[in-house]
Structures are given as C-alpha cells and as structure tokens.
Amino acid sequence: MTTVQQPATRSADDIRGDFPILSRLVHGKPLVYLDSTASSQKPVAVIEAMSQYYETTHANVHRGVYEISEEATAKMERARVKVARFINARQSKQVIFTRNTTESINLVAYSWGYANIKAGDLIVLTGMEHHSNLVPWQMLAQRAGARLEFVPVTDDGLLQLDVYEQLLQQQPRLVAFTHMSNVLGTVNPAQEMIAQAHAAGALVLLDAAQSVPHMPVDVQALDVDFLCFSAHKMLGPTGIGVLYGKRDLLEAMPPFMGGGDMIRTVGLRESTWNDLPWKFEAGTPAIAEAIGLGAAVDYLNAIGMENARQHEQNITAYAMEQVQQVPGLIIYGPGAARRGGVISFTLGDIHPHDLASILDQEVGVAIRAGHHCAQPLMERFGLAATARASFYVYTITDDVDMLVKGLHKALEIFKL
Amino acid sequence: MTTVQQPATRSADDIRGDFPILSRLVHGKPLVYLDSTASSQKPVAVIEAMSQYYETTHANVHRGVYEISEEATAKMERARVKVARFINARQSKQVIFTRNTTESINLVAYSWGYANIKAGDLIVLTGMEHHSNLVPWQMLAQRAGARLEFVPVTDDGLLQLDVYEQLLQQQPRLVAFTHMSNVLGTVNPAQEMIAQAHAAGALVLLDAAQSVPHMPVDVQALDVDFLCFSAHKMLGPTGIGVLYGKRDLLEAMPPFMGGGDMIRTVGLRESTWNDLPWKFEAGTPAIAEAIGLGAAVDYLNAIGMENARQHEQNITAYAMEQVQQVPGLIIYGPGAARRGGVISFTLGDIHPHDLASILDQEVGVAIRAGHHCAQPLMERFGLAATARASFYVYTITDDVDMLVKGLHKALEIFKL
Amino acid sequence: MSMDYREYILDHYRNPRNYGTLAHPNAHAEDSNPLCGDQLAIDLLIEEDLVKEVRFQGRGCAISQAAASMLSEMIEGKSVEEVVQLGKDDVLDSLGIPISPARTKCAFLSLRVLHRSLALAGLEKPIDNDEEDQ
C-alpha cells in the first residue's frame, strides 16, 4: 500500500502501469488522457490507501479514545505532515484541509477578507486568473466596497510586469495570482512578484492549483502568505484541497465555518475557537481523502518533483513542435521554456468542442475544450474557446502522436 | 459494484459480512463498533464503487466533451438523483453537495442568513443542538445583530414544546433544530414543529445528520425548508454532505462560494450565476464521494429504511434493558420508543474517557466519550461528559452483551 | 469516418441561414451555455400568428450553430401554434446524427432560446427545464 522508493528517473512508460484507467478503451480505442490540468488520474497506491483505510481503520477522528479512532486520527495527521513537508511548510498546523482550491481561496476571502478589506481598499489580480481566483474577490469587493485591478496579459501570454509595479504603487492590501496559468501554461515569476508585493506592503495569495502538482514548490523560499491547491490535480482524490497560510495570519483570522471540531468551548450564546489547523476545519473532515492525498504525496516524492517538471517540459517541447506543424493550428501562450505542461490552441474554423468530440471519437484522445474557467482571459485573446491538451508524469510521446493524428483527422472531416 | 436487491428482512448478522472492518481485531479482540453516530462503517459496495470509479472513469465533470468525462458526469448526477429520491425531493437540483452537515448549515447561514437576517431578528434553536447547528447561528447573530432563543430540554431529554410555542409568538425568521439528538437519541416531532413554525411565519432548517441515516425521511411530507446531512454517517464516504432546500428559497439565495462551475458568465468585475444546484457547488466537486454516497443510498434502500429503523429500535430497547442492570449506571434521555439508536450514560465516578479506554482495551468495544459536540446540552444536565454507545444496521445483540461485559470490567478496575 | 459531421451540418455551420438581427422583432431571447460558453440570440417577427421572419446570432460549435440555422429554416412561415409544439426530437431529426450526452446542450440551445422568446412575448407559457427529473 505504501509506495516503495522509486528510482529517481522512472520512465513515464513505467509509471503508466500504476494507473489502471490508462489501460481502458474509449470508443474501442485505448484512452489517451490529455486533460490532467482539469483533473489527474490516480495511481493504485492512492486508490488502495483509501480502500484500505475504509476496510480497516475508519472512525471519526480527534475525539475518539478507542483504538481505530486513534489510528484514523494518526493517519490523517500524518498526511497533514506529509503535505506540509511537500511544500516545505514550517509547521503542519499551517496546512488546512478544504474541499479544493476554490474553497481555499474562498476561505481566505471570507475570513481574512471580511476582517481586513475595507471600502476603497485595492486588491490586485491578473488577467489570467481562473474563475476560482476571481469570483471570490469580486464578491468580497462588492460587499466591502473594495477595488479590483488587473495585471494585463501580453500577446505572448505573459504578465505585464511594468503595470504590476505601477499597481503596487497604489498600495494594494492583497495580490492574488496564479502560479501557473491553466490555459496558457505560463509559469509566473512568483518569487519576484511576491517580494515586490511585500515591499509594497501587500499580502500575497498564490493559486498553486497548477504548480504544486507539477513542480517543486517551497512556501518558505517563495515567502508566500497564502497558497491554495487541490488534491485531485496531483494524483490524489476528489473532495480535498489545501490552504497553506503563514501562521501569524492564520492565528489572527476569524473562523470561516462554525461547527464541531473548530471550537474550544461552546456556550449557548458564545464560543471560543480551537487551535490551528482545526479552527478552520469545521465538522467531520475528509478523512479518507486526506489519507489519499498523503499517498499521492508519497508517490510524487518517489518520482521527484524536479523529475516530474523535467519530464513535462520535455513532453511539452515535443508536443509544441509536433502540433505546430498541423496546418491552421495556432498555439496561445509563451514558448516551452516559460510554461508548464499545457497547450491551448485552435485549429482553423473548427470549434474546439467539435475538435474535442472528434478527437474523442476518432482516436480516443481526451482533451478539454471551452473557456477553461477563464472567460476574461479568453476575451483578452478574442476567443470564445480553445482546445487544450495537458500533460503529466504518465504522458508519453505516443500520446502526443495520437493527438496529432486526431488533429489531421479533424481537418479531413471539416474539409480543411 | 451495484447492490443486488436484498430481501427486506436481511438480518444484521448477514449484513455484517458486507463490512470488512467488522472482522478486524483491536488489542487482540474482535472489534465491537458502537460509535456509528460519530461515523458509520462502509460496506464493500460503497468502497468498491469509488475504487472502480477511479480505476475506470475518473475525469473532471460537467465541462468535458470526451467519453470518460461524460461518464463521470452521468455517474455523479445519477447519484444526485438517487439522493433526491431517498429523501423524496421533488427535483434533484434541490440536492446540493457540500462537505458535510456542518458545511450545509454554514452555507444556509452565510447565503440565506446574511441576505435575510437583520438586526433584532430572532432565530430559534434548541438546547440539544450539535455545535454544528449552533455555532454558525451564533456567528450570524453576532454579525447581523440578531437574537438567539432556545427551546429548553426537559429532564427526560425532550423539547419543552410549550416554550417552543411561546417563542414562535415572537415571530422568529428561522427555526433550526435537530431531527434526532446525537447525545440523548431523542427523536423530535419534526413534522408538527415545522407546521407550527410555518404558521408563525418562520422557515425551518432541520439538522438531519442523525435521522436520514437511520429512518425514512420525506422532505415533502415534512414540508421542511432546509435539510442537512452527511454521507459518512449513512454508510457513505467522508468528504461529502448534502443540503436540500426548497427550490424557490435556493433560487433566491446568493451564492456562497465563488469559483469554477458556479458561474454563468464571468467578466473582470462582475459575474452571473449558474443554475441550481451548481450555483452552490464552486470548484471541482467531490465526484468519487458523490458516487460513493449514491452506492450507500442503494445499499440502504435494499435494506429498507423502515427495516433499519425497526432493527435499531429493537437493539436499543434490548441495550437499555441490559445496561440499566449495571450498578451505578445512569442513562440520559427518553425511553426507547422516543429515541433512535443512541444511549448516553455515566457509570459511578468513572470518567467517561476512562470508561471508553477500558472498554477499548479490555473487550474491544468502541464507544464515544466526551461532550459529543453538544456542550450546552451537557451543561443542562450538569455533566462534563457522558459515555455513548450507538447502533446501526450491522449492530447485533452480541455487541451489546460485550458492552455490558466491559462495563462490569470497568466497575472491577475502579473497585466499584 | 465519423458519423458526426455530415456535409450539410458543416454547410449550415459555415453558411448559417437567417443569420443576423431584425430591426423590429416582436419576440426576442438570448442565452448561453454556461459550461462551454456557446451563445445564441433569436429575433422573431410574428404577424397574424405566423412567424414572418426569423434571425439568429450566435457563436459556438458546429452542432449548436447548425442546429440554430436548421431550426430557423424550420420555423419560418410556421404558425406560432406549430412552433410551440417543436421539441427535442425535431431538432435531433433535422441534425440527423447521434448526439452524445455532453453535446445535447449544444444541440438544444437554439430550441431553448426559441421557446424562451415566445414565452417572453407571452405566446407560450414559460417552461421549467427540469426534464431530467422525477
């Protein structure tokens, strides 16, 4: 059940064997899964960690004095420590379990936001945010009377950092931006941007939904104030995400949701709050999911995040080279060196939805099509939708070749 | 994976075979699990539904046009329909997936509460609420300047309904109470109380964390406005809960969390919301967990909720009879006829924690000890803690006998 | 070869019939598909209980735009009574290809907008799109 330490240079071919779904067929063809940016697949080690938990150890955590409740609590808290180490948090209590990245961001918007953002305050976002790192701030800004400003995106899909610096001079309270764009693949210079924000007196929330799964992320090196990510994008289960925060900030924040486990004492009319991280974890937590996330972290550690990043860069460079040769195909975003394993593109006048349907039915390739929860970014590029292929540790060049084959098929069907 | 229709009168002995954990040992003794009120165990059908999903069908839902995403979406939405039918909701869109009961209640407190509760408004709760149905209202009341009043609990552990009627004359906006107490086991007369609240112009939120798993619950017959429960207490996975609401109320409510999936359109500064239920489901949902919950509903349907209720009443009556004979043992709450499968008790001067430790180590019996997330109720009875044994469809009289044996052992150890 | 993209579908996609707006429509509605972003607006000119003129505008996939184009042809000159009766089967018949579950929203977007335009004009009672339910 626990992962054996793997050789650091395990090949993607080898890794694929751990993912049962990768041997299934769709429409009679082997599944080629190129949508890991939306959600990754799961290795046996993760699936079994959870099944085994339910089969042998399940009980509610934290309050039981009997054996299986102690074991369940220990397993869950061990997972928290694993996650803390994975992102190099100083203390595991800085790791708060949520449902997903979206809830992590909303938690900060509700708890820190309502306590700290006043009328006229400025929050700086960027033009490439996922709706999850945009809508919560719109809701906060609307209620608190705060202002939102946006760092624009260049034609190459990079942030316009000169505008960022100008916006910082307006002394924002908070800067919230994505570490890596889920549409363009752009990896933003987080460390520099955070240092600049701090120099201007702003806190920084980093949407790491696409970075933590795909590259080494060190919260202390980044000196980031809040970091948010989802287990389901990093080989882990659905139903659990993480909010990391600097301890003094988390300590000072009021709770988000009220209920069991997050209290110290409860009277009829007043209550006091529990310590971190439980202050922010109201009700029975996602216990099995935390354990599954812990197993995913073990699995990724065994591969090595540097290796994962390297593999994805190689695959991305290869894929960009290959798909660029398809006539009429346009790739959006920066060159391979500045991006993660994501390629958004359009092909002639074929609508991305039609393209995705054709790829699915003709060659078994699963890609995403649409606005990718980033409508403002789409509008920036004058697009209603793009097709998007994305890669992970289990992606091989054969997958890319099948994508290219499917793109040619689409040209044929659309008579282009 | 899917449950075969079982004979309606399947015995608990037979049912136990479906629960792998029930054949494990603790401290060298067979596990006797008497803590289902905190969290139930899981049958193979539920565990496998989720493993199988990850092994064959996982993809992000709702936005994918390829085969496995369509399958994942269909599975998840089928689970929603199952849950809707289980509680007899008119439409599946009235079933909103949350993390747990606690989040369901907080969702209502944040979304409906902030929009509707004004300074001076009254919210009526009861003296037997779980912290999860108390703290969110305290937080709302504090911010909105609203008032909380409480229906007191009688010495028998029943609600003082004459006081309830008086409180209703003060025209509360909302009444929130538990369908079944997780401490006393009391089953409250929800249907009458809801009708009275409606007659007084108040809405009603019912905390069904302990009722939906253990008895037939029909939201239309109850005419309840909001109903909240958790999958993990009804044979389902951790990480998912349900909020049911009347459609016009849900339609009128502002969203709770912002992000992906819950929007219709997103501009840089303004957004519009998606239809129900997705308006309230921001970010990637707990997909595998929804499917697991669907499998749990199938499993419970195969047993039949009337049968489940009957079995638990039988076991409870037997258990009350047996434990009452242990010298110095005091049971709190009403007689077996008015309660669900929960017995809270104290034994001499043995602190409940010590009692739980002894039961665990000496006879492998898992019970809960403490305030059961109901500190005000504990104070009402002048208690710091009780021991609590609780029962489910897999509980057999042997389990109760082992509990009694353990209680005698505790008397011995404490020289009583 | 895929069955999904017959030539006439591509033709309607690339050369949509009745594309544009009307100067003085007396029925109008628009909507989008929140998950894929497809958009559609319909203008109708109804005279003496007949659909005299129809124009639609939109952007989206071949399925949604071809369906809209075909639907516009189908209703032109028809009586309101007949148009009110149009349902999903009519759309599927005119598309003439199998539509996978994820694409049904594309196929039926124009139908939904059409019915909404009539409802807003008071010519049809508003529909509650809960077909998936019990």
Added chain:
Amino acid sequence: MSMDYREYILDHYRNPRNYGTLAHPNAHAEDSNPLCGDQLAIDLLIEEDLVKEVRFQGRGCAISQAAASMLSEMIEGKSVEEVVQLGKDDVLDSLGIPISPARTKCAFLSLRVLHRSLALAGLEKPIDNDEEDQ
C-alpha cells in the same frame, strides 16, 4: 486485568492532593482540552524562587486528574529552576503506566498549565506547543 489503572492512580483521582485554590497566588493559569472538555487550573505561591504552595482545580478523567495531583506533589518545595525543567517524561514516569496517543493530552494537561502559569508570571519563556512538527 488492565495495566492502565493502578491503585495509586485511582487514589489520586479520588483523593487529589493539593486540590483547591490559593487566596493570593502569584502565578496562575488554566486551560481545557478542547476535544474532551477536561479542565484544569493551577495556583502557585512562589517565594524566594521556590514553589511554596500549589493548588489545582479541575475536572476530567482519572489520568488527567491523577497526573495533576502527582505533579502538584512533585513541584511543592522545588525551585522554579527545577520546575521549569519538568517535562513529559517526568509526568509519564510518575503515572507509571503506558498512555495511548489519544490519552496523552489528558496526561499532559496539567504540565501544560503549569508551564503556562510560570510563563504568565514571567518566570519561563512561553512555549509553543508544536512538538509534533518538523
């Protein structure tokens, strides 16, 4: 027979030493265990760097109350310097029985309150209870 409840533990539980409060303590702290509700308050009278008098009050399980009673005996008359050094091992030694993970919070509640009382009196630097971490 269980190893967990030796006779002296029951004796300390039922007849706690130094139970009560001091009229004029110069060090005091209290705390509760949020998960089980156990409560503990400690009063100290410190003179010339010695713990002259100690009283505690609390409610909770045999483990937590016996540990508090034993701890109170242990520190009475000791120098502040010695008391500052007291750690978990000392508590476990005096209890003399194995403590399961879920019960360690019971066993160490009084120790935590003791150190907090010294910290609040400025006699010890505040501890940050993050022992579980890296």
